[in-house]
Amino acid sequence: MKISITAILFMTFFFVFPSLAQHGEHEHNHNHEGQVAExxxxxxxxxxxxxxxxxxxxxxxxxxxxxxxxxxxxxxxxxxxxxxxxxxxxxxxxxxxxxxxxxxxxxxxxxxxxxxxxxxxxxxxxxxx
Amino acid sequence: MKLTVFTLCCVILMGYAPQSLSRPVSYPGGWTVMQKNDKNAHSLHVHYSPTAKYSIGYRTEYWRGEEWQFHGAQLNYLVKRHNAATSQANFYLKGGLGIAYGDLGVPDGEAQPAAFADIALDWETRRYFTSYENRVYYAEDIAKFFRQKARVGIAPYIGDYGDIHTWLMLQVDHITGERDNISFTPFVRFFKNEYLAEVGISDKGGILFNLIIRF
Incomplete structure (x- = not known):
């Protein structure tokens, strides 16, 4: 139940703040794939x-x-x-x-x-x- | 005498001051909405800039005392811009053509052709601002007068890009015709991103409130 609520909150957060979601993606690319983030x-x-x-x-x-x-x-x-x-x-x-x-x-x-x-x-x- | 005093004020103001935030010409494809209010009139100007040299748009004004209004097209043309390392100066010509409606001196609801011509100059740095603008109005039996105004301003702090910027400013306004007078309006200008607002009150008790949004 807690996981579901947390997942919904995260989805809502990234939907409402797409720029933050994009930023998170950048960090992911940079940190884990060793590529220069766009x-x-x-x-x-x-x-x-x-x-x-x-x-x-x-x-x-x-x-x-x-x-x-x-x-x-x-x-x-x-x-x-x-x-x-x-x-x-x-x-x-x-x-x-x-x-x-x-x-x-x-x-x-x-x-x-x-x-x-x-x-x-x-x-x-x-x-x- | 009033004209002399006003001219003297303008010379002093232009000598000290600097910045034109309400550019009448934007970037190619840019839209700007300007809504202005003072003790004399309310106006709305929406313009579109096909190039960085000129803009075209719709303008409407309502003059409270004489109860007349203007509706028409306005053209703004950037004659010259001087970009220096720490300052910018602009010279604009503006003109408008349309119709005026008035309740005084003409039959109610009768529209008459109207036009105006305008010269605007400004100079600005990050700390100082100064500008001068004049306008001649002609609306047949409804209104004929000349208006000029000068502004100076100083930024109490220098904000970075994206900050809320604040300017302390003074506007000197001279208008001919039945209203013939000079007024002084201290006001505060705020802007952040694409939004700019000005709020003040004149020595005649008139409230100044201007809002500019750029898209």
Missing amino acids: PSAASNDTGNAACEDTINIKVSGLVCDFCARSLEKVFLKRGDVGGIKVDLGKGSIVVAMKPGLTIDDATITKLIADSGYNVSAIHRGCEHG
Whole structure:
């Protein structure tokens, strides 16, 4: 009986909070299969993406949280982007690509411009630490 | 005299201030809802941005004192945006075309063509905000006037991305016509994620309440 109740509670919990369920799945993949988990598409989250699958973009004009939401909207519409993290303090964003996928610099520049900003620099992979 | 005082205030405010959170142009495919209220009027503007340069949408306004309302289409155009390392500045042109209904001076329920034109400037950093906007209204026998407003603001703390952000702001409003006056409205702006709200009260006792949601 207790097991049934616990199972129902768990199912309800993961149904109501799918993002948490997704997070749990990431941890499972990472811990038990030794694979790099696919980054979450949740806002301001690059998940557990390995650094080689990330792009660090220095963005000018990045001063407003409310306006910077456009970066998430624009990048997360793409199927090849797993997650995005905005850092207003550094004036940069980190884009986590899905494993094996990438975006060329010209497309990044256009996406940033569509979001209302300008690109100052693009660093790929682990070079930005 | 009032115009001189207002202009002086604007110059001072523009000199000190910085940030435009209520961008009238969003990202391609983005929708924005703006609902604003002050002692003069209530307005609703819903716009869609096909590109990052312009947006189109529906606007309605109700002016309480004169009891007239506007319904029409509005075009917002980003003329120039300057992105610097720690600041952003914008220059917009806006225009609206539609119809106005008024209860005073014209037969009840009679619609008349109406239009407005608008210039908006802003500059912002993470700490400071300043903006200036003016608008000319024309609605045949119902209303003809000029309105301008300037805003300055300061963030008492610098929040990270995703935090609740708070701004302490002051709006100076000048309107011509029968209402001819200058008002000062201190208000607080809050925003988190895609939601922004402003609450304040003017020196004339009018309540300011604005809400902006971006999709």
